[in-house]
Amino acid sequence: MGRGKALSNQEYWWIIGLHDGGVSLHEIARRTGRARTCVRKTIKAERGPLHDSANPSQRRGRRPALTEREVRLLVRKAAAGDRFAAELKTELRLKASVRTVQRLLQRVDHLVYTKMDRTLPLTAAHKAARMGCAEEHILNPDEKKFNLDGPDGFKYYWRDMRQPAQSFVRRQNGGGSVMVWGMYCAQGMSELAILRGRQNSGHHIYTVSEYMLPFAHSNHGVDFVFQQDNASIHASRETTSFLQEMEVNTMAWPARSPDCNPIENVWSVMAARVYAYGRQCRTVGDLEEAIMAACASIEQEYLCKLVESMPRRCLAVIKQKGGLAKY
Template identity: 35%
Template sequence: MQQSICETTTRTTLRRMGYNSRRPHRVPLISTTNRKKRLQFARAHQNRTVEGWKNVAWSDESRFLLRHSDGRVRIWRKQDENMYPSCLVTTVQAGGGGVMVWGMFSWHTLGPLVPIGHRLNATAYLSIVSDHVHPFMTTMYPSSDGFFQQDNAACHKARIISNWFLLHDNEFTVLKWPPQSPDLNPIEHLWDVVEWELRALDVHPTNLHQLQDAILSIWANISKECFQHLVESMPRRIKAVLKAKGGQTQY
């Protein structure tokens, strides 16, 4: 005879076995090919010190939604199983009404944060590169020893962008970046800071103009200790990718 088990009994039994209800880490789904590329990148930079990472300027785009779901998915896992594949939730870029921004920073200073009023294409990105990346890199790294990081978004890899970088390769170097590697980019954690501060506001934005103003204000007030600490975490991030053999990490 088949017996049913109540939810309370199930929860109690799971806790006795060492499991607890937790939210799963959200990570990108990494292909086998890109795992290899991530591993190659980590091996190539495993001896790079914090001093070396200070010469890198990090960049990325992010979208902040006016209204969003809290994504309260929960799973049952043991304390040491947080990075098990069965305990992860893969992510995709969010949609909906919101504000898109592009930003950059280095160990030395926060860079510009640029609102993007439409979908970022190669022409719009070229304007960002020439108007914001170029002056930042030449000012921060006058000895031409700086590296500019960007991910592999289609607009970043367009021919007009590649040609522009070639024309300026005597001023700074574009860092060869592995695909599907937000965990290696410390600017992702600055986006988290902005998101946390937005949620903590006493008065929440009610329209996109207010949201943009709030994002710009939060970005301008991120502490130096915060973004420097993120750059200083790079050797640990590299070690984590090596340990995961190119797979997901806790970052």
């Protein structure tokens, strides 16, 4: 087959101009009256290798079975966890096959097709009662020590390197300390008991009778469970006999068990407020006043959130099979 007429300079740049303007190879060939091969070679010589959408070897393939919007909707519906792939296909009126729907969902990182756990048939009332018992009726008191000179450990701050380094006064043994006992529930904080001197079983029984029992009875009547750690004064025969005499339901605290008590979060918030802006107290009386003010400032909404966190804390321990959890 013979070669066609050579391109003139005008035709050459006409083809290049149409190509730069986004005109397809087919349309350029039609307008110039030149073969598609001629047009492609001309553009390649001037602009480099050309992607030709008409070339079967360079086509992108079939159009996806679902649009991006349909995929997003499918994933959102599937995440609810109450539909099979066939039901999703029918409900969303997808043109793709059930198998295609399954493959798409399998490629989603946060979705896993897994067997649902078997459980007892619980009504909403059952669930509310179980959660209420687990969250609100187990009382976990705790003690906290506050130092006059601030928390134990190092103090950090954002330092301006253009200014002299700051320092803080650190007296021997922190300048003295105040030990407090307290507890909380969804209704609020208990009155804090200030523990003076070395505590024994008699002191602890006084704290329980004068602080824990009035707080528990006023918020839960007699429907509560009292749990405390295995400190010697908590587990002593004298303390145990007193709790039995007062008909207080108790829960065992296994040795070396994880401490999921959210009151540790309350102590952290109180310490941040007591020692705000690097504050240091001069006397024990000043520190006690600051502690009581910080306790009174704890919001009930915050306490409710801590109560609601108990199932997550317990589940985290279960998932770790009793090992270390983040709480």
